[in-house]
Amino acid sequence: MLAKLEERFFLMMLVVVSLAFGLVLEPFWGCIFWACAITVIFYPVQQRVLRLIGDKPNRAALITLMLCVLIVILPVLAIGAAFIQEGISFYDKIEKGEINPAGFIDSIRQAFPVVTEFLSRFGIQTDGLREKLSSGAVEASRLLAKEALSIGQNTFGFILSLCLMLYLTFFLLREGHHLVELMVKALPLGDQRERLLFSKFAEVTRATVKGNLVVAVVQGALGGIIFWLLGLPAPILWGVVMAFLSLLPAVGAALVWLPVSLYWYATGDWVIATILVAYGALVIGLADNILRPLLVGRDTKLPDYLVLFSTLGGITLMGVNGFVLGPMVAALFLVFWQIFIDEFQRPHKPE
Template sequence: METPPNRTFEVEDGGFIALVILISVAFAYLLAPYFGAVLWGVVAAIMFQPLSAKLADKLGGRKNVAASLVLLGLIAVFVIPTILLGINLVNEASSIYNRIVTGQIDITEIVRNLQDALPESLRRFIAQYGIRDFEQVRTEFGSSITSGLQALAGRLLSLGQGALSFIAALGVMLYLSFFLLRDGDRYGLLVRESLPLKPETRDSLVAHFLLVVRATMRGTVVVAVVQGALGGILFSALGIEGALIWAVLMGFFSLLPAVGSGIIWVPVAIYLFAAGEVGKAAILVFCGVFIIGMVDNVLRPILVGRDTRMPDFVVLISTLAGLELFGLNGFIVGPVIAALFMAVWNQQRDRKLAVLDEQADDPANARDETVAHPS
């Protein structure tokens, strides 16, 4: 059997590559309005498709039933609690906003109490940096809070008006998740076979991508939920106003390494100390350091594992950049892009080292080196 001659790169090949790129960009632009729905559908499939496959085997190969059961489980465990949490969060934020507007919560009085609690030495230290008029500080702080609450009220109103878009996005996510849970292996094979990479490089990158997505979801979502729940319970037990809002904020900031939920509970503890509630402040600091703070140190290494551990500064920068570019979806997209970036360059390094090892083991190269440098 004759070996086909090597093909040369022709104009038609370049035209086809350009067409593939153009159509791919156009398709990505088409999906942009539902980027979040598609992303979460893919993530749900990556996380739970192995479970769906095992369940299908136990059900005698009935993939439709298995995928439906897994999807119903996701709705019961994740979707419905998230919707209920969002409704309660909106109600609590609206209640606090109304209490501030009606004067039941006086922001300037809170600032005045903090001012009165400051020691004289600290006041002189602050005055050295040009902050002398505390009344002006109170006024500016109060106006900033009012502006922020007005913006929050507008955002909540827009969320209510966008309920139809939310329902549509949720439907797209669940619909996509069902088919990916049922036929994920087949679609994954199609994607792998279509990638213009060498098989060993392709398989390594795909495996790393799946590993990073699963580890990111386990290491961020679980930690965020646990820290937020513990923080909410603690704030509620201490009688702190808006415990649900603080819980959600602590869960959100727990996504950021080196910052974490401390950005919420530390200022609250300082305020409690300044307000004279030393006991509550001490309890909050103790629980914040030894319970809430330890969740990240204990759970995250176990859930993420060593294979996907990245330097904390890389995780922090990629998460912040992802949140800035992609909104809430960025806490997945950012670290995954950073992990793939490191994986690609590790692949390049391994290939370069392999070439150098082959050259070092090649007898011809050894003879050439002996001739060039005779003893």
């Protein structure tokens, strides 16, 4: 009786201490999450480096981390800086009246009266839409300028978080396999099940981050290039916006280039508008339709509709991190149910 009481009390304290430790690490969950994601993505690279230089884990982890910084971190920081600069410039143009968001709706409404009549049948008034778009554009640009200023003022905090992420990534690259084996021994789910879950976690993380980022970079670059060639202001800004929106499967970058093409149709620039529509549908859209199923759906072994809904739900609940965590939760959901069906719902053979 005393032994059972001691065991229960120990398990209770184990849960309490684990929750307290999680709360202590709560301010750094973003750093920890992305350190784990980068480790999973670059772990195959680290293994190749190990084979090339021999059994030198410290040196292999350092080389892999330097490759990560050169390939991913520095380009992202450069694009982010250009995005912030163009965002502030775009806000200044709206404040000075050089860009009029309300005129955007007026031009489309005058050029396409059928659309106005169609929307009015469903109780949607374009006057209210115009005001909302104008105020929304001002608020969005003001928020962007404010966040840019905040990032500039909190440069030390941002650099500290980045350094902590890279520091943890180094140790995870060096000792990650030992930590996985330790967790397999500690968790009471059965070693075979735990290895399957960890394998699925790595598979989904690698496919989701790598696949979505490749699709985002390709679509954002293609969108920014065509906007620059057609002379639209702030092409880097709109390219980055299309890259972020491309995290939403099926719609994505079309939320930017389609309204712009409608505006050019409305203002009489038929040639430019037709070029943008053809380029958006055939080039930008085709990149999404080809790359996303190959890089995300195939590697995660998730249906396209499940990838779409889990990505949208993850972004809604968890922000930017949700585009990885959403499909990961969906994949683990399927794995747990597959284990349940295979192990608990098998028909029992008669003795």
